[in-house]
Amino acid sequence: MHPAPSVIIFTTLSGIGFGMLAWLGIDATPPQGWVAFAFFFIAYALAVGGLISSTFHLGHPERALKAFTQWRTSWLSREGVCAVAGLCVIGLYAAALIFLGTHLPILGWIGAALSLLTVFTTSMIYGQLATIPRWNTPLTSVLYLAYALTGGALLTGRVSIAITLLLVTTAVQIMWWLRGDKAFADRGSSLETATGLGNLGTVRSVAHPHTSPNYLMKEFIHVVGRKHAQKLRIISLILMAGLPILLLSIHVGHIFALLAVLSHVAGVATSRWLFFAEAEHTVGLYYGMR
Amino acid sequence: MTTLPQSTEKKLGLVIDLDTCVGCHACVISCKGWNTENYGAPLSDQNPYGDEPMGTFLNRVHSYEVTSPGETAKTVHFPKSCLHCENAPCVTVCPTGASYKRQEDGIVLVNEKDCIGCGLCAWACPYGARELDQAEGVMKKCTLCVDRIYNENLPEVDRTPACVRTCPAGARHFGDFADPESNVSKLTAERGGMDLMPELNTAPVNKYLPPRPKDTWDFEESVLAPFLAPVAEETTGFLGWLDKQLSKLPGDKETN
C-alpha cells in the first residue's frame, strides 16, 4: 500500500491522543485546572489533529459529515461516530476538571471506553480488509490498542505502566509482523486464483493494461521501501520502545521524558509507515507486482 | 446502501470469454468514451500529453502468459472491470452510503454526490475495479452502463453496455444471471464460467470463460495420419494415380 503521510500521521497521532484520553478518563486522581488543561490540550491536539490530517486524503472533505451516516455497516463511519462521541464525552469530563475542578468518574469511564472504541474502530478499518491479508487479523486491533494505550500511558506520565506496556507492545508488534509475513501466502490468493488460469500453469503478467502507473498501482503497489523493511523494523522498535525504556530508566525528568516521547512517536510513525508500505493488496497480483 | 441487499431481483453482469478475447482494448476505450460523457463526472486524465499520463479507466485489459513445463507457452488477454459482487466488500465499507448495490438488478454503483473520496472501497475491492478520479475526487467504477441498459432514448438493441456493444470479437456478453435461461447463464454453464479469487468469498456476478485447450498437436500422436497415406512416392506414380482418379471422376454429372 502507498504509505500516504496523511494516514500515517492520522493513525499515529490520533492513536496516541485517544490513548491519552483513555488514561485520563479512568484516572482515579486526575489532574485539575491548568495541569488538566495542558494534558487534555495535548491529547485533543493529537486526536483531533490526527483526524483532521486524515481528511487531507479525502477527495471531498467538505462532505465529511456524510461519513457519519453508515455506522451500521461501515467501520470508517463507526470510527467517526465513536471519535466524536468520545471527544464530546471526554470534553465534558475535561471541562468539569479544568473549570469546575470536579471529577466525574462515570463520564470519564464512558469517555475512556469511547476513546478506546475509536482506536478499535480505526484498527477495524484496516483489520476488516480481506484484500490485505497482512492486516486482516484481530491482532491488528490488539496492535492498535496496544500502541494507543502505550503512547497514552507515556504521554500521561505513567512511567512504570508505560515501560511495561512498551514491552507488551513490542511483543505484539513482533507477533504481528511474524504473522503478517506469512499472511498473503496463507490466504492462498495468487495470480493463478486471481485469473482463474491456475489449472493451465503458472501465470505471469507480460504487459500491464496501460504503460504508465495508474491510480491502482500507485495506491496499492509499493515495492520501493520494502527492501529496507527489516532494518526499519529494528529502527522502529528501538525508537518506539528501546530508547524510551532506556531514557525512562536512566532518569525521571522532563527532558528525558520529552525525548522518550519524541522517540516513541517517531518509532510509532516508522511502524505505521511499515504498516502501509509492507502491506500487499491483492490488486498487486494482477500487475504481477504485489 | 452500505448494507447489501439480501438478494436482488435480477443479477445483471458480464461474461468474458478468455478463449476469444484478442486483447484489442476496444472495450477499454468505448467504456472511457461513454462514461466520460455520461454517468457522473468525466473520467479525467492527468498529464495526458506528458510523462506518465494517468487517466481513470473503468475497464482495463491485462496480458498474461501461462507456462507449464513441457507445454507450449500461452498468452491470455484479460479484461477486467467491476464484477458486481453479490457479497461486495466495497459497499459495506463505505462510510457515506455512496457505494451501494441496487436492489433491482444488483448493479454496484457509486452515488458521486455523496462520495467523500476516502478511497476505502477501492481498498476493499480485491480486483482493482475502483479508481479514484484525480480531478473530481470521487470514486469511479463500472456502472454496468446503467444509463444505457434501460435507456429509452436508445434503440432496444443498443440497451447493452458500451463495452459489450463494441467488442469486435464478441468476447463480452451481458445478461441476467438470475435467469437460468439467459445467454450468460447458459454460456457459464456450458463453458465452465469461473469466479476470480473465489477464496475471498466476494461471490462475483461476472464470470470468466476459461480458454479452451490449446496446442494439442504439439504432443499428441496424430490420429489424423490416415488422411496422409501416400498415393504415390514420386512423380510418375503420382501422375499415374491422377489418371486413375480422373477417370473415376464422374465428369460433371450436372453438366447439360
Place this chain on the structure above:
Amino acid sequence: MPFKQPDIDTSPKVSDEIRKTTCYMCACRCGINVHMKDGKVAYIEGNRDHPVNQGVLCAKGSAGIMQVNAPSRLRKPLKRVGPRGSGEYQEISWEEAMSTAVGWLTELHETAPHKLAFFTGRDQSQSFTSFWAQHFGTPNYAAHGGFCSVNMAAGGIYTMGGAFWEFGQPDWDHTKLFMLFGVAEDHDSNPIKMGIGKIKARGAKVIGVNPVRNGYNAVADEWVGITPGTDGLFILALVHELMKAGKIDLDYLAQFTNAPVLIDKDTGLFLRDDDGKPLVMDRITGKLTPFDQKDVQPSLSATHEGHRTVMGLMAEKYLDPKYAPEAVAEATGVSAKKIKTIAAELARVAFDEAIELDREWTDFRGNTHSKMTGRPVSMHAMRGISAHSNGFQTCRALHVLQILLGTVETPGGFRFKPPYPKPVEAHPTPHGDRRPGKALEGPHLGFPRGPEDLLLDSDGNPQRIDKAFSWENPMSAHGLMHMVISNAYAQDPYPIDTLFMYMANMSWNSSMNTSGVIEMLTARNDSGGYRIPRIIYSDAYSSEMVAYADLILPDTTYLERHDCISLLDRPICEADGAADAIRWPVIEPDREVRGFQSVLIELGARIGLPAFMKEDGSPKWKDYADYIVNHERKPGIGPLSGWRGEDGDKTGRGAVNPDQMDAYIENGGFHIHHVPSEAAYYKPWNAAYQDWAVDLGLYDSPQPYLFQLYSEPMRKFQRAAEGHGDRVPPEHLRDRLKEVMDPLPIWYEPFEEQAVNTKEYPIHALTQRPMAMYHSWGAQNAWLRQLHGKNPLYVPQKLWDEHGFKEGDWARVTSTHGSITVPVALQAALNENTVWTWNAIGKRKGAWALSEDAPEAREGFLLNHLIHELLPPKGDGLRWANSDPITGQAAWFDLRVKIERVDTPAEAQPAMQPLKSPVEQGPDTLEWKVGK
C-alpha cells in the same frame, strides 16, 4: 438514518443528433455514429448497419474524439524559416501557400514533369491522387503499397485475380478451420476480429502461424511459432504432404485452374490456340482443346509431344523429398509431426467435412452445377509473409495451397470482395512516359505481363525515380515509396526538383534507415542548396515529417472533410456486396485548414491541367465534394456507385446525380449493392457473377479466367533472364531473376540472411502493430497513448536466460547497419530466436504536441534505425535493395540482429535532437465532457 437507494436517471438523453460517417482512425473504414451535443462531438460508436463493422468499433475508433481535438493538429499553412529539420516555421496564409506551390509546380509541369515526385503514403483517395498525378504528367507517383504489402497484393492478383489484404475474406459463416499467417492486425481490423469471434462461438479451430503469440495468435487453438522468413518452406511442405496423399481437389483443379494447361517444353509458355487461348487436353476426346470450351474435361496428367501439364510440373517439383516435413523442420522451427498433423487436418476438413450449399449456378463454359461444394478451410495472411525478400513467392505458395484444396471462392473457404476477382488481364499495365505539359497516357501503376511492360528508357534505365517496373523489381505493382528519398538523394536514375508528399511520416516510422533518411532530406549540394530542392508536405498533425518540408499544407481531420472510399480504389466491399462510402464534415474545422484533395483540385486548375478545367478555363470542380459527385471516369461511372442517374435510381452505372452526396449521408454514409445468392461463390467462373459485375460497371465485359498456379508473366521475365527476347536484364541481375522468377512457387533464403553472418547476427527482429494504435498517430491521442506509451523489446525465454536479463533491463541491439539501446521484457510465447517490439510507438522529441519527457520519446524506440533500404555490401561493388526482387516490397522482417545486456541509459538510443514544435503542447489535465 435509513438508507434510500438514490433515484438515478437511467434514460438520460444520449445526444442531440447522430451524424453517420466513416472512421479514419485506420484504413479499415468502419461506419461510425457520431453523437453530437451542442454541435460538438460527444461520443462515437459503431454503425450497426454498416457492412464493414456491423456496429462494433475498435479502440482507435472510439478514441476519435481525442483525435479531432488533439493539440497536435496543425492550424495554418507553414513556411519553413529555419534550416530543414529545425522545425522553425512561420504561419502563412493559404493564398501565399497556394501561390508558392502553384509557382513551383507550374514550371515543372511545363518543362520537366518527371522532376515532381508525388507520393501519397496512407492515402484513401488513390484513384483521385493518381488521377491528379497522371494529369500533371509525372511518372513518379505511388502510395504506400510498395513498402506495405505489395507482395500480398501482387501475389494474389497474379495467382488468383484477387488478394487477401482487405480485398477478400474467409467465409466466416461456413469455415471450419481457419489458418492465419503472419497477421497482427491487418487492414480488415474489425472484420477479422468479428470473424474470429464467429468461428470461436462455433467452436471451430484457428491455427495461428506467427513467431509471436499474442492478439489473434493468443486465441489460436494451435500456434505455429515459425522461424521468420520460412513460411514458404512450411507451406510447400504442406503442399508436398497433400499432393503425396492425393488430398487435392482434382475436379476443381481441372476446371478452374491452369493445372491442366499444357506448357510448351521449349519456351515454358502456355500452349495456345490461334486465338491465344491456353490449351488443355480433353480426357474424353483426347484432343487439345481451348480451356474454356463447354463440357471440356481437362486432363491433369496429359502429355502432348513432350509438353506437360502444369500439374505434371508441380508433381515433379513438390513431390521432391526436399519439401518433406522432415527436411524442412529444422529451418522452419516446426516439427515434422506438427507439419503432418496440420496437413492431415487441412485434408480432413476440406474433404471429409465438405459442405454443400443447395444453390444452382452456371459456369463460364455454360455448364450448370446443381450445388456449390464447399471446402471449409480458410486462410488469411498479411505482412508476416509478405514483408520478406522472398515474400512474393511465399504469398504465391500460400495461394497455391489454398487452390490445391479447392478452397478459394467455394463455401467455407476464401472469398473475394468486389471489384475482385479480376484477372491480371483486366488490370492496367504501368505507364511512365514523360512529356512536358502533357498528361501521362495511362495510369502509373499496373501489372506487367512481361518485359515489354517495364518502364525503361531506350538505354534500359528506369523511368521512375523509385525504379519501379525496372529489372530490379519488375512486378512492382505498387511502386517503391521507400526508395524515393534515397534515389532522389543519390540522383539515381535522375535528380528531381520537388518532392510532394501527403500523409507519410517519411522522416520517421515509414522509412527504413530513419537517421539516414533524415540526413538525405537535409543534405546539401556543393552550391549550398538542398539536394532535394523542394519539399511540399500535407499532414494534419505535428508529425516528425513536418519538420523536413519547406511548405506545409495543413489538412483537416477526418470528421471535418469530404472523402470518398470508392470502387475505383480500395472500397469497403464485402464478399456478398459491392459497397462504397463517404466522409462528410460532421463538424467544421476551427482552424485554417483545408482538405488535401480540395487543395489538389485547386492546384490542378491553377497549374492549368486541362482535366481540372472547364472549356472556358474556369475550375472544373469547386472542391473534392464536387469532384466526388460530378467526376466521371468513364461515361456513367464515377467515384461513387450508389444513387447514380438523374433520379438516383441507378447503381454502378448511371448519369451524375447532383443529390448523390445527400443520399449517402441519408443512408449512413455508405452504399451497398448485394451480390445475388447464385453469384455469391465461384465468382471468377460464375456467369451470374460476371454479368452482375458488368452491370455494376466493375468490368466492361465478363472476365472469366483460370487460377494461375503457373505464372506465365513470371516465366516471361525468367526467359528474358535466360537471354530470350529483345529486352533482357543487365548481366548482374540475370542469375537472380532466373532463380526467383520461377513460374511455380519456390522458397529461397531471405536476402539479408544470405548476406549477413548469421552466426554473428543470430536473432530475427520484428515489429507488430498494436491493435489500439495506428502507426505514428496513436501517440497524439490522450486515451490511446496510455495503452501503449512505450514499447519494450520482447525477448524469448532462451535468449533471456542466455543474456541474464532481469526485469527492467536494457539491451543494445545491433544489426549490420546500426545499433539501438532499448528496454527489454520477457515473453515466453515467442519463437526462441526472435525478438520483437510494437511498431511506431517511439517518437521524436518535440513532435505530436507531447512534452519532451514523454515516455514515447524517452523510452519508446523505432526498430527502423536498424533496417537499411540496401543490403550490406556483397563485395561486388553493387548495393542491392533490401526488397523483394520481384515486386520491390520492402523486406522489413528480414532483419537480423544480435543483442547484449547494457547498463540502463538515461533514455533509449539513438536519442535525436528535439524538434521545435509548430504547435503548442497539450493541457495538463483533461476532463472531457461536452454536454456538461
